[in-house]
Amino acid sequence: MQLQEYQFFKSLEPHAIQKVQEDAKIVSAGVGSFLYYQGDINDGILFLEKGSVKVFLHSDEIGKGEITLYYITPGEQCLVNTLSTISQTPATATAIVDESITGWLVPTKTMQWLVENSPAYREFKVAFCAQRLGEIFQLVEELRFKRMDQRVLNWLFVQGRGTIHTTHEQIATILGTSREVISRILKNLEKEGVVSLGRGWIKLMQGFTSLHIPNQKKITR
Template structure:
Protein backbone atom coordinates (compact mmCIF):
# COMPACT_ATOMS: atom_id res chain seq x y z
CA UNK A 1 0.00 0.00 0.00
CA UNK A 2 1.39 3.40 -0.99
CA UNK A 3 0.03 6.80 -0.09
CA UNK A 4 -0.65 7.77 -3.70
CA UNK A 5 -3.26 4.99 -3.80
CA UNK A 6 -5.23 6.88 -1.14
CA UNK A 7 -4.51 10.60 -1.53
CA UNK A 8 -3.86 13.19 -4.22
CA UNK A 9 -0.27 14.15 -5.04
CA UNK A 10 -0.17 17.45 -3.09
CA UNK A 11 -1.30 15.77 0.10
CA UNK A 12 1.04 12.80 -0.45
CA UNK A 13 3.95 15.23 -0.69
CA UNK A 14 2.97 16.93 2.58
CA UNK A 15 2.53 13.58 4.35
CA UNK A 16 5.97 12.44 3.23
CA UNK A 17 7.52 15.75 4.32
CA UNK A 18 5.74 15.98 7.69
CA UNK A 19 5.28 12.32 8.61
CA UNK A 20 7.65 9.77 10.07
CA UNK A 21 7.67 6.30 8.49
CA UNK A 22 8.43 3.62 11.09
CA UNK A 23 8.49 -0.17 11.19
CA UNK A 24 6.85 -1.90 14.17
CA UNK A 25 7.05 -5.53 15.26
CA UNK A 26 3.99 -7.62 16.15
CA UNK A 27 3.03 -7.09 19.78
CA UNK A 28 4.32 -3.51 20.03
CA UNK A 29 1.91 -0.96 21.49
CA UNK A 30 1.74 2.23 19.46
CA UNK A 31 -1.11 3.97 21.32
CA UNK A 32 -1.85 3.56 25.02
CA UNK A 33 -5.04 4.25 26.96
CA UNK A 34 -5.13 7.73 28.53
CA UNK A 35 -2.06 8.94 26.59
CA UNK A 36 -2.06 12.11 24.49
CA UNK A 37 -2.03 11.47 20.74
CA UNK A 38 0.86 13.40 19.22
CA UNK A 39 1.05 11.34 16.03
CA UNK A 40 -1.74 9.71 14.05
CA UNK A 41 -0.93 6.32 12.47
CA UNK A 42 -1.71 5.47 8.86
CA UNK A 43 -1.04 1.79 8.15
CA UNK A 44 0.95 1.11 4.98
CA UNK A 45 1.56 -2.61 5.55
CA UNK A 46 0.73 -5.16 8.24
CA UNK A 47 -2.14 -4.65 10.66
CA UNK A 48 -3.08 -3.16 14.05
CA UNK A 49 -5.75 -4.23 16.51
CA UNK A 50 -7.61 -1.52 18.39
CA UNK A 51 -8.66 -2.49 21.91
CA UNK A 52 -10.69 -1.00 24.73
CA UNK A 53 -9.28 -1.78 28.19
CA UNK A 54 -11.37 -1.53 31.36
CA UNK A 55 -10.13 -0.64 34.85
CA UNK A 56 -10.26 -4.28 35.94
CA UNK A 57 -7.83 -5.19 33.15
CA UNK A 58 -10.39 -6.79 30.84
CA UNK A 59 -10.02 -6.01 27.16
CA UNK A 60 -12.27 -6.24 24.15
CA UNK A 61 -11.30 -6.01 20.49
CA UNK A 62 -13.01 -3.11 18.71
CA UNK A 63 -11.62 -3.42 15.18
CA UNK A 64 -8.53 -4.03 13.04
CA UNK A 65 -6.61 -1.48 10.98
CA UNK A 66 -5.29 -2.74 7.65
CA UNK A 67 -3.21 -1.05 4.90
CA UNK A 68 -4.67 2.28 3.84
CA UNK A 69 -6.49 2.81 7.14
CA UNK A 70 -6.07 4.86 10.29
CA UNK A 71 -7.70 4.94 13.70
CA UNK A 72 -10.59 7.41 13.81
CA UNK A 73 -10.44 7.54 17.61
CA UNK A 74 -6.76 8.55 17.42
CA UNK A 75 -7.49 11.15 14.75
CA UNK A 76 -10.27 12.79 16.77
CA UNK A 77 -8.32 12.65 20.06
CA UNK A 78 -5.20 14.02 18.38
CA UNK A 79 -6.98 16.91 16.67
CA UNK A 80 -8.79 17.84 19.92
CA UNK A 81 -5.67 17.31 22.07
CA UNK A 82 -7.50 14.78 24.25
CA UNK A 83 -6.24 11.55 25.79
CA UNK A 84 -6.77 8.27 23.98
CA UNK A 85 -9.78 6.14 24.82
CA UNK A 86 -8.27 3.07 23.13
CA UNK A 87 -5.11 0.97 22.98
CA UNK A 88 -3.55 0.12 19.62
CA UNK A 89 -1.29 -2.94 19.32
CA UNK A 90 0.51 -4.19 16.22
CA UNK A 91 -1.05 -7.50 15.12
CA UNK A 92 1.33 -8.22 12.22
CA UNK A 93 4.70 -6.52 11.59
CA UNK A 94 3.71 -3.15 10.16
CA UNK A 95 5.02 -0.11 8.32
CA UNK A 96 3.21 2.90 9.70
CA UNK A 97 3.30 6.55 8.68
CA UNK A 98 3.04 8.69 11.83
CA UNK A 99 1.43 12.02 11.04
CA UNK A 100 1.70 14.94 13.50
CA UNK A 101 -1.74 15.64 15.00
CA UNK A 102 -1.51 19.37 14.28
CA UNK A 103 -0.95 18.63 10.59
CA UNK A 104 -3.96 16.31 10.54
CA UNK A 105 -6.08 19.14 11.88
CA UNK A 106 -4.67 21.62 9.38
CA UNK A 107 -5.33 19.31 6.42
CA UNK A 108 -9.06 19.07 7.18
CA UNK A 109 -9.44 22.63 5.85
CA UNK A 110 -6.79 22.30 3.16
CA UNK A 111 -7.44 18.93 1.49
CA UNK A 112 -10.93 17.61 0.67
CA UNK A 113 -9.57 14.07 0.15
CA UNK A 114 -8.17 14.06 3.72
CA UNK A 115 -11.58 15.13 5.06
CA UNK A 116 -13.27 12.44 2.96
CA UNK A 117 -10.76 9.89 4.28
CA UNK A 118 -11.73 10.79 7.88
CA UNK A 119 -15.48 10.61 7.16
CA UNK A 120 -15.10 7.23 5.43
CA UNK A 121 -13.15 5.92 8.42
CA UNK A 122 -15.76 7.27 10.82
CA UNK A 123 -18.58 5.50 8.96
CA UNK A 124 -16.69 2.19 8.71
CA UNK A 125 -15.62 2.17 12.38
CA UNK A 126 -19.11 3.17 13.56
CA UNK A 127 -20.57 0.19 11.71
CA UNK A 128 -17.91 -2.10 13.18
CA UNK A 129 -18.59 -0.82 16.69
CA UNK A 130 -22.30 -1.52 16.19
CA UNK A 131 -21.30 -5.08 15.29
CA UNK A 132 -19.28 -5.32 18.51
CA UNK A 133 -22.22 -4.07 20.60
CA UNK A 134 -24.57 -6.47 18.84
CA UNK A 135 -22.13 -9.33 19.33
CA UNK A 136 -21.65 -8.72 23.05
CA UNK A 137 -25.33 -8.12 23.71
CA UNK A 138 -26.99 -10.76 21.58
CA UNK A 139 -24.60 -13.41 20.27
CA UNK A 140 -23.42 -16.56 21.99
CA UNK A 141 -19.73 -17.13 22.68
CA UNK A 142 -19.37 -19.71 19.89
CA UNK A 143 -20.71 -17.26 17.29
CA UNK A 144 -18.42 -14.47 18.51
CA UNK A 145 -15.42 -16.78 18.60
CA UNK A 146 -15.99 -18.12 15.09
CA UNK A 147 -16.43 -14.57 13.78
CA UNK A 148 -13.12 -13.50 15.36
CA UNK A 149 -11.27 -16.50 13.92
CA UNK A 150 -12.70 -15.72 10.46
CA UNK A 151 -11.54 -12.11 10.85
CA UNK A 152 -8.01 -13.31 11.59
CA UNK A 153 -8.07 -15.76 8.67
CA UNK A 154 -8.93 -12.87 6.33
CA UNK A 155 -6.32 -10.66 7.97
CA UNK A 156 -3.49 -13.19 7.65
CA UNK A 157 -4.77 -14.59 4.33
CA UNK A 158 -4.34 -18.11 5.68
CA UNK A 159 -6.74 -20.75 7.00
CA UNK A 160 -4.17 -21.62 9.68
CA UNK A 161 -3.48 -18.86 12.19
CA UNK A 162 -1.05 -18.62 15.10
CA UNK A 163 -3.01 -17.59 18.17
CA UNK A 164 -3.39 -18.76 21.77
CA UNK A 165 -6.66 -19.43 23.57
CA UNK A 166 -5.70 -16.62 25.97
CA UNK A 167 -5.30 -14.12 23.13
CA UNK A 168 -8.73 -14.96 21.76
CA UNK A 169 -10.23 -14.74 25.24
CA UNK A 170 -8.64 -11.32 25.82
CA UNK A 171 -9.91 -9.94 22.53
CA UNK A 172 -13.46 -11.08 23.25
CA UNK A 173 -13.40 -10.10 26.93
CA UNK A 174 -14.19 -13.63 28.14
CA UNK A 175 -12.30 -16.23 30.21
CA UNK A 176 -9.67 -18.55 28.77
CA UNK A 177 -11.54 -21.53 30.20
CA UNK A 178 -14.73 -20.62 28.33
CA UNK A 179 -12.74 -20.02 25.16
CA UNK A 180 -11.00 -23.41 25.36
CA UNK A 181 -14.26 -25.21 26.08
CA UNK A 182 -16.01 -23.66 23.08
CA UNK A 183 -13.03 -24.25 20.78
CA UNK A 184 -12.96 -27.95 21.70
CA UNK A 185 -16.68 -28.19 20.96
CA UNK A 186 -16.15 -26.48 17.61
CA UNK A 187 -13.38 -28.98 16.83
CA UNK A 188 -15.80 -31.84 17.58
CA UNK A 189 -18.22 -30.24 15.12
CA UNK A 190 -15.43 -30.23 12.49
CA UNK A 191 -15.41 -26.45 12.18
CA UNK A 192 -11.70 -26.20 12.95
CA UNK A 193 -8.57 -28.12 13.98
CA UNK A 194 -6.69 -27.21 17.17
CA UNK A 195 -2.94 -27.62 17.65
CA UNK A 196 -0.40 -25.93 19.92
CA UNK A 197 -0.91 -22.17 19.57
CA UNK A 198 -2.48 -22.71 16.15
CA UNK A 199 -6.00 -22.99 14.77
CA UNK A 200 -6.96 -24.18 11.31
CA UNK A 201 -10.37 -23.14 10.04
CA UNK A 202 -12.08 -25.87 7.99
Protein backbone atom coordinates in the same frame (compact mmCIF):
# COMPACT_ATOMS: atom_id res chain seq x y z
CA MET B 1 2.46 -1.58 1.17
CA GLN B 2 3.43 1.99 0.30
CA LEU B 3 1.77 5.12 1.68
CA GLN B 4 0.50 6.16 -1.75
CA GLU B 5 -1.40 2.86 -2.01
CA TYR B 6 -3.73 3.77 0.86
CA GLN B 7 -7.27 4.49 -0.23
CA PHE B 8 -7.32 7.96 1.33
CA PHE B 9 -4.08 8.94 -0.45
CA LYS B 10 -5.40 8.07 -3.91
CA SER B 11 -8.29 10.52 -3.55
CA LEU B 12 -6.24 13.53 -2.42
CA GLU B 13 -5.65 16.65 -4.45
CA PRO B 14 -2.06 17.11 -5.81
CA HIS B 15 -1.16 19.81 -3.25
CA ALA B 16 -2.44 17.60 -0.42
CA ILE B 17 -0.43 14.60 -1.64
CA GLN B 18 2.73 16.70 -1.68
CA LYS B 19 2.03 17.94 1.86
CA VAL B 20 1.61 14.43 3.25
CA GLN B 21 4.72 13.11 1.51
CA GLU B 22 6.84 15.96 2.88
CA ASP B 23 5.63 15.62 6.48
CA ALA B 24 5.32 11.84 6.92
CA LYS B 25 7.93 10.28 9.22
CA ILE B 26 9.18 6.69 8.96
CA VAL B 27 8.53 4.69 12.17
CA SER B 28 9.03 1.14 13.42
CA ALA B 29 8.25 -0.82 16.60
CA GLY B 30 8.64 -4.38 17.88
CA VAL B 31 6.09 -6.86 19.17
CA GLY B 32 4.64 -5.82 22.54
CA SER B 33 5.34 -2.10 22.07
CA PHE B 34 2.49 0.14 23.19
CA LEU B 35 1.72 2.81 20.62
CA TYR B 36 -0.70 4.64 22.91
CA TYR B 37 -2.75 4.01 26.05
CA GLN B 38 -6.32 4.87 26.90
CA GLY B 39 -6.26 8.53 27.88
CA ASP B 40 -3.24 9.49 25.75
CA ILE B 41 -3.56 12.27 23.18
CA ASN B 42 -2.11 11.01 19.91
CA ASP B 43 0.42 13.15 18.02
CA GLY B 44 -0.06 11.65 14.56
CA ILE B 45 -1.87 9.02 12.49
CA LEU B 46 -0.10 5.73 11.77
CA PHE B 47 -0.11 4.17 8.29
CA LEU B 48 1.40 0.67 8.27
CA GLU B 49 3.78 -0.65 5.64
CA LYS B 50 3.85 -4.05 7.34
CA GLY B 51 2.89 -5.66 10.64
CA SER B 52 -0.20 -5.65 12.83
CA VAL B 53 -1.55 -3.59 15.73
CA LYS B 54 -4.21 -4.66 18.25
CA VAL B 55 -6.61 -2.02 19.58
CA PHE B 56 -8.43 -2.94 22.77
CA LEU B 57 -10.37 -1.69 25.78
CA HIS B 58 -9.21 -2.65 29.26
CA SER B 59 -10.52 -2.23 32.79
CA ASP B 60 -8.59 -1.09 35.87
CA GLU B 61 -10.65 -3.48 37.96
CA ILE B 62 -8.96 -6.80 38.75
CA GLY B 63 -10.43 -9.68 36.78
CA LYS B 64 -12.32 -7.53 34.28
CA GLY B 65 -9.84 -8.23 31.48
CA GLU B 66 -9.99 -6.64 28.06
CA ILE B 67 -12.05 -6.54 24.86
CA THR B 68 -10.28 -6.44 21.52
CA LEU B 69 -11.99 -3.95 19.22
CA TYR B 70 -10.06 -4.70 16.04
CA TYR B 71 -6.64 -5.29 14.49
CA ILE B 72 -4.93 -2.83 12.15
CA THR B 73 -2.94 -4.20 9.20
CA PRO B 74 -1.43 -2.49 6.12
CA GLY B 75 -4.13 -0.63 4.18
CA GLU B 76 -6.33 -0.08 7.25
CA GLN B 77 -6.63 2.88 9.60
CA CYS B 78 -7.41 3.13 13.29
CA LEU B 79 -10.53 5.03 14.34
CA VAL B 80 -9.25 5.68 17.87
CA ASN B 81 -5.90 6.97 16.57
CA THR B 82 -7.59 9.14 13.95
CA LEU B 83 -10.12 10.79 16.27
CA SER B 84 -7.56 11.44 19.02
CA THR B 85 -5.06 12.94 16.58
CA ILE B 86 -7.40 15.24 14.67
CA SER B 87 -9.47 16.42 17.65
CA GLN B 88 -6.58 16.30 20.16
CA THR B 89 -8.74 14.45 22.69
CA PRO B 90 -7.80 11.43 24.87
CA ALA B 91 -7.69 8.05 23.13
CA THR B 92 -10.61 5.81 24.09
CA ALA B 93 -8.63 2.56 23.80
CA THR B 94 -5.08 1.17 23.90
CA ALA B 95 -2.96 0.03 20.94
CA ILE B 96 -0.17 -2.57 21.12
CA VAL B 97 2.04 -4.00 18.37
CA ASP B 98 0.89 -7.56 17.61
CA GLU B 99 3.40 -8.18 14.79
CA SER B 100 6.50 -5.97 14.37
CA ILE B 101 5.61 -2.88 12.36
CA THR B 102 7.14 -0.37 9.99
CA GLY B 103 5.22 2.50 8.49
CA TRP B 104 4.68 6.24 8.44
CA LEU B 105 3.42 8.66 11.07
CA VAL B 106 1.69 11.73 9.65
CA PRO B 107 1.82 14.48 12.33
CA THR B 108 -1.20 16.07 13.95
CA LYS B 109 -0.68 19.46 12.28
CA THR B 110 -0.57 17.84 8.84
CA MET B 111 -3.77 15.85 9.45
CA GLN B 112 -5.54 18.95 10.77
CA TRP B 113 -4.31 20.85 7.71
CA LEU B 114 -5.82 18.13 5.49
CA VAL B 115 -9.19 18.43 7.24
CA GLU B 116 -9.18 22.19 6.61
CA ASN B 117 -7.77 22.22 3.07
CA SER B 118 -8.72 18.95 1.36
CA PRO B 119 -12.41 18.33 0.57
CA ALA B 120 -11.45 14.86 -0.68
CA TYR B 121 -9.90 13.95 2.67
CA ARG B 122 -12.87 15.30 4.64
CA GLU B 123 -15.27 13.21 2.58
CA PHE B 124 -13.15 10.09 3.00
CA LYS B 125 -12.72 10.57 6.75
CA VAL B 126 -16.44 11.03 7.43
CA ALA B 127 -17.21 7.79 5.59
CA PHE B 128 -14.37 5.96 7.35
CA CYS B 129 -15.46 7.06 10.84
CA ALA B 130 -19.08 6.14 10.21
CA GLN B 131 -18.02 2.69 8.97
CA ARG B 132 -15.76 1.91 11.91
CA LEU B 133 -18.20 3.19 14.53
CA GLY B 134 -20.95 1.02 13.11
CA GLU B 135 -18.74 -2.07 13.26
CA ILE B 136 -17.62 -1.35 16.83
CA PHE B 137 -21.18 -0.76 18.07
CA GLN B 138 -22.21 -4.05 16.50
CA LEU B 139 -19.30 -5.85 18.16
CA VAL B 140 -20.15 -4.44 21.60
CA GLU B 141 -23.80 -5.46 21.21
CA GLU B 142 -22.89 -8.96 20.11
CA LEU B 143 -20.37 -9.44 22.92
CA ARG B 144 -23.05 -8.55 25.46
CA PHE B 145 -26.15 -10.27 24.15
CA LYS B 146 -25.49 -13.01 21.61
CA ARG B 147 -24.71 -16.71 21.93
CA MET B 148 -21.06 -17.72 21.67
CA ASP B 149 -21.30 -19.02 18.11
CA GLN B 150 -22.88 -15.75 16.99
CA ARG B 151 -20.24 -13.80 18.94
CA VAL B 152 -17.50 -15.69 17.09
CA LEU B 153 -19.13 -14.97 13.72
CA ASN B 154 -19.47 -11.28 14.48
CA TRP B 155 -15.91 -11.01 15.75
CA LEU B 156 -14.66 -12.57 12.52
CA PHE B 157 -16.79 -10.16 10.49
CA VAL B 158 -15.54 -7.07 12.31
CA GLN B 159 -11.91 -7.92 11.51
CA GLY B 160 -12.67 -6.74 7.99
CA ARG B 161 -10.37 -8.93 5.88
CA GLY B 162 -10.46 -12.27 4.09
CA THR B 163 -7.67 -13.97 6.04
CA ILE B 164 -7.30 -13.33 9.78
CA HIS B 165 -3.99 -14.22 11.39
CA THR B 166 -4.86 -15.42 14.89
CA THR B 167 -5.14 -18.58 16.99
CA HIS B 168 -8.08 -20.30 18.66
CA GLU B 169 -6.48 -19.46 22.02
CA GLN B 170 -6.35 -15.74 21.17
CA ILE B 171 -10.00 -15.68 20.12
CA ALA B 172 -10.98 -17.52 23.31
CA THR B 173 -9.15 -14.90 25.41
CA ILE B 174 -10.83 -12.05 23.53
CA LEU B 175 -14.33 -13.52 23.86
CA GLY B 176 -13.94 -14.81 27.40
CA THR B 177 -14.34 -18.53 26.80
CA SER B 178 -12.16 -21.66 26.38
CA ARG B 179 -10.03 -22.67 23.42
CA GLU B 180 -12.00 -25.91 23.14
CA VAL B 181 -15.27 -24.02 22.65
CA ILE B 182 -13.76 -21.80 19.97
CA SER B 183 -12.19 -24.78 18.18
CA ARG B 184 -15.53 -26.61 18.14
CA ILE B 185 -17.37 -23.61 16.71
CA LEU B 186 -14.72 -23.00 14.04
CA LYS B 187 -14.67 -26.66 13.05
CA ASN B 188 -18.44 -26.55 12.57
CA LEU B 189 -18.10 -23.42 10.44
CA GLU B 190 -15.43 -25.14 8.36
CA LYS B 191 -17.74 -28.12 7.76
CA GLU B 192 -20.38 -25.67 6.55
CA GLY B 193 -17.89 -24.19 4.10
CA VAL B 194 -18.01 -20.79 5.79
CA VAL B 195 -14.34 -20.64 6.81
CA SER B 196 -11.09 -22.43 6.03
CA LEU B 197 -8.74 -23.14 8.93
CA GLY B 198 -4.96 -23.33 9.05
CA ARG B 199 -2.21 -23.06 11.61
CA GLY B 200 -2.40 -19.48 12.87
CA TRP B 201 -4.97 -18.27 10.33
CA ILE B 202 -8.67 -18.31 9.47
CA LYS B 203 -9.89 -17.57 5.95
CA LEU B 204 -13.42 -16.26 5.46
CA MET B 205 -14.94 -17.93 2.41
CA GLN B 206 -17.06 -16.21 -0.22
CA GLY B 207 -20.61 -15.59 0.99
CA PHE B 208 -19.63 -15.49 4.67
CA THR B 209 -21.34 -12.19 5.52
CA SER B 210 -24.53 -12.73 3.54
CA LEU B 211 -24.97 -16.23 4.95
CA HIS B 212 -24.26 -15.63 8.62
CA ILE B 213 -24.48 -11.90 9.28
CA PRO B 214 -27.93 -10.85 8.02
CA ASN B 215 -28.48 -7.35 6.66
CA GLN B 216 -24.75 -6.51 6.74
CA LYS B 217 -22.46 -5.44 3.91
CA LYS B 218 -18.77 -6.18 3.87
CA ILE B 219 -17.03 -2.82 3.54
CA THR B 220 -13.68 -2.66 1.78
CA ARG B 221 -11.18 -0.43 3.51
